[in-house]
Amino acid sequence: MSFSASLQNAPASLPSAEKVQDDTRRRLIQAAVSVFGSQGFEGASTRRIAALAGTNISSIAYHFGGKENLYLAAADSIAQEIGKKVDEVEDFLAEGRERIRRGTLPPEEAVALLQRLCGAWLDALLVKKKHDHEWAWFVVREKANPTAAFDRIYDASFSRFLDLLAELIGCIRQLPPRSPAVRLQAVLLFGKMLSFERERATITRYMGWKTLDETARDAVLAAIHKEVAYLLKGGENSPLK
């Protein structure tokens, strides 16, 4: 099978043996994201991951060469997942960005776009699909103690999303999107949205909430909408000159 170098987008007509292999590999990565995320790298045992994936410990060595490479594979999987979300919002913003480059997008419309962008991102943070958003804790751990895995995730997703935020903020404030003032505002806005899930323990206790549900999401989004709208009026005294 020397021609099977590219495993991505494998056609459905492959022999079932390869499908099973790919499936084991996929389940291992999925289990790894979950267990590494909740237990941390050292806390997670390959036994537990293999058990959760419904396979054997030694298949980790076979597919990935060891615990460490499995960890990096999990990071790449997360980067890809968040990256897909960024792809979506990039598509959604394509027309607006084109108009920004031509200088024909009025700041008021950029405000509306930015508000919708923030709403989409909050939804992505909140959404509970099949495998929940277990990767979030994986990312939180990487932010506390960044390893090579963080750079992979940052490059594939965060940096791109921040650039989108900066582009819109730059349009709103009529400043170059790469200026420090705009970049700082982008990264602080990003941080505020993320605090929605990162401060979960604090928020739920202080608000007396059992979970972070749609009510919580709506309340946070309303606060962010107000903040974004204020960008229009607050541009004159920028945090960085």
Place this chain on the structure above:
Amino acid sequence: MSFSASLQNAPASLPSAEKVQDDTRRRLIQAAVSVFGSQGFEGASTRRIAALAGTNISSIAYHFGGKENLYLAAADSIAQEIGKKVDEVEDFLAEGRERIRRGTLPPEEAVALLQRLCGAWLDALLVKKKHDHEWAWFVVREKANPTAAFDRIYDASFSRFLDLLAELIGCIRQLPPRSPAVRLQAVLLFGKMLSFERERATITRYMGWKTLDETARDAVLAAIHKEVAYLLKGGENSPLK
């Protein structure tokens, strides 16, 4: 030594044997905060902690009864440390809070107080004393996966600080400090300040900064000042009705 129940504020005239004991205990806690913070509970080994404290592994069992209790003792130590900082700002705000209760503090002055409060907190996050702020990573881990240790820290520090924020915000917006709208704004403002250090990895990469220094602190504080000042004007359409 049956009267030695209260170990706090032990006079300097105690026999040197007890001083040595207390010192080992203290060094163990300090080392535990550092190692647990950077490695996590499972990742941290008692051997490493003991080595960093300059003592033997078995002294952990002697002083704390095991790894788990050492972890809780480290959490209490952190709670106490942050709690001291909250004590300070409570003192600083004492007069203002009294006037709030009497209804004689004008919102404009509350804005100035809140801005100073945020500045003090950012400084506390940034300050690099002897043992740096290693406890920050300990807290970040606890927020991602809260254990009993988080509740101890939350009760002794965060909840008190949030109440201070809410009291000032309530005065500014002329709303009761315990109303959901005010509490949410307090917790979001808190989250924004914390993102200053939690998003360190993202911020430094995106801003091209090597470290988070005074320049970074000033830039972030300027942004927060603006946000706080905006509370005065933005009170009419609250995020929670």
Place this chain on the structure above:
DNA sequence: GTCTATAGTCGGATAGAC
């Protein structure tokens, strides 16, 4: 490819000397 069995490492806890 997937499994069992096992080698080799390292962790936490404890007994006992001093």
Place this chain on the structure above:
DNA sequence: GTCTATCCGACTATAGAC
């Protein structure tokens, strides 16, 4: 109180059967 020595369990990785 602090140290050395040691036990025992859990872990990763690997060799080899099928």
